[in-house]
Amino acid sequence: MVEQVKTVASSLRWLHGDNKRSLEEVILVLLCMISIASVLPFGLFRLWEGSWLSATVDLSLVLVFAAVIVHVLRTGRHRVASLLVTLFYSAGMLATVYLRGVPMVYWIYPTTIAAYFILRPRIALAINTVALLALVVILSRHLVTLNLLTIVVTIGLVNLFAYIFAYRTGLQTRALHTEVERDFLTGVLNRRALDRKLGDYADERRPHMDSCLLLLDLDHFKSVNDEYGHAVGDTVLVRLCTVLRQHTRASDRIFRYGGEEFAIIASGAEPDAALRLAENLRVAVSLAQLLEQRPVTVSIGVALMDKRTSPREWLVQADQMLYRAKEAGRNTVRVAPYREA
Numbered sequence: 001m002v003e004q005v006k007t008v009a010s011s012l013r014w015l016h017g018d019n020k021r022s023l024e025e026v027i028l029v030l031l032c033m034i035s036i037a038s039v040l041p042f043g044l045f046r047l048w049e050g051s052w053l054s055a056t057v058d059l060s061l062v063l064v065f066a067a068v069i070v071h072v073l074r075t076g077r078h079r080v081a082s083l084l085v086t087l088f089y090s091a092g093m094l095a096t097v098y099l100r101g102v103p104m105v106y107w108i109y110p111t112t113i114a115a116y117f118i119l120r121p122r123i124a125l126a127i128n129t130v131a132l133l134a135l136v137v138i139l140s141r142h143l144v145t146l147n148l149l150t151i152v153v154t155i156g157l158v159n160l161f162a163y164i165f166a167y168r169t170g171l172q173t174r175a176l177h178t179e180v181e182r183d184f185l186t187g188v189l190n191r192r193a194l195d196r197k198l199g200d201y202a203d204e205r206r207p208h209m210d211s212c213l214l215l216l217d218l219d220h221f222k223s224v225n226d227e228y229g230h231a232v233g234d235t236v237l238v239r240l241c242t243v244l245r246q247h248t249r250a251s252d253r254i255f256r257y258g259g260e261e262f263a264i265i266a267s268g269a270e271p272d273a274a275l276r277l278a279e280n281l282r283v284a285v286s287l288a289q290l291l292e293q294r295p296v297t298v299s300i301g302v303a304l305m306d307k308r309t310s311p312r313e314w315l316v317q318a319d320q321m322l323y324r325a326k327e328a329g330r331n332t333v334r335v336a337p338y339r340e341a
């Protein structure tokens with residue numbers, strides 16, 4: 001069900017803002033819109049009835065949902081807003097049951113499930129469980145034990161099933177993302193992952209920490225394919241990635257950028273450290289016997305991922321340096337000149 005809502009959400013282009021909005025933002029806004037449409041008629045009816053307290057609860061909820069919509073559409077921030085919406089949802093539901101009695105208990109079923117659309121499963125489970133305990137306290141003065149137990153068990157089951165469903169969907173989504181961003185042959189990250197990672201690094205909200213981008217290209221790889229065949233070429237690519245993994249830190253990220261071209265993001269590495277890393281890699285590859293018949297080497301271009309320039313610029317600079325390394329005779333490293341802050 002969560003996936004179906006996500007599909008509907010992603011098809012609403014006007015809300016999506018040309019795909020600039022995250023799916024989480026869109027789902028939160030949709031949820032608030034649906035909630036306003038559901039709660040507002042009741043609020044107006046209570047007002048017309050003269051039930052001031054109930055009307056205040058309902059209309060306050062409507063105001064909170066409206067404020068959240070405006071906030072999310074303007075700022076794009078949804079995490080705290082999602083938490084607030086769930087807390088208000090739960091508090092509003094408890095207040096309504098407290099004021100109007102047992103028939104209002106039906107509201108807890110949609111609010112229980114809604115939490116899983118906008119929060120991490122564990123947080124939703126915690127909030128729903130606390131709300132259920134509060135509900136037991138409120139209802140205990142109205143209901144005989146058996147009826148109270150029936151309500152608690154059914155709501156508890158809805159909460160548990162929704163948790164399991166959301167947890168399982170989360171696992172599947174993460175597994176899918178991992179697969180989508182992995183290169184099938186070598187097992188390193190792919191070009192899609194590189195684009196996303198570079199975007200993350202350019203994101204202003206990340207701590208200011210310069211890192212370096214290395215572009216590596218196998219030298220004369222075409223001749224390896226031509227002389228020994230494509231399958232041997234594939235083995236060389238796989239072995240190269242093993243060497244790259246062995247000589248980089250756990251925090252560095254390796255990507256297959258093109259056919260025989262690889263990128264490495266060296267996190268938090270200044271140009272000097274990145275130059276040392278590139279030199280280590282170049283030497284390690286040349287000594288690694290990627291091919292039994294003859295040595296295989298790489299050329300490497302290095303660029304500083306300066307926060308004042310864009311991911312596109314980092315790629316252009318690293319590529320230019322790679323080109324220079326090739327021009328300088330291959331099996332060489334070249335580093336882009338960088339500006340002091």
Ligand SMILES: Nc1nc2c(ncn2[C@@H]2O[C@H](COP(=O)(O)OP(=O)(O)OP(=O)(O)O)[C@@H](O)[C@H]2O)c(=O)[nH]1
Nearest residue numbers: 217218219220221222223225230231233234259260
């Ligand atoms: N075996 C294999 N070869 C690939 C793969 N992807 C690209 N290639 C080959 O990589 C070779 C790249 O050749 P070029 O771009 O001419 O570069 P090069 O021969 O390495 O020469 P320089 O880069 O100038 O040193 C081509 O022969 C491609 O077919 C792959 O997945 N497997």
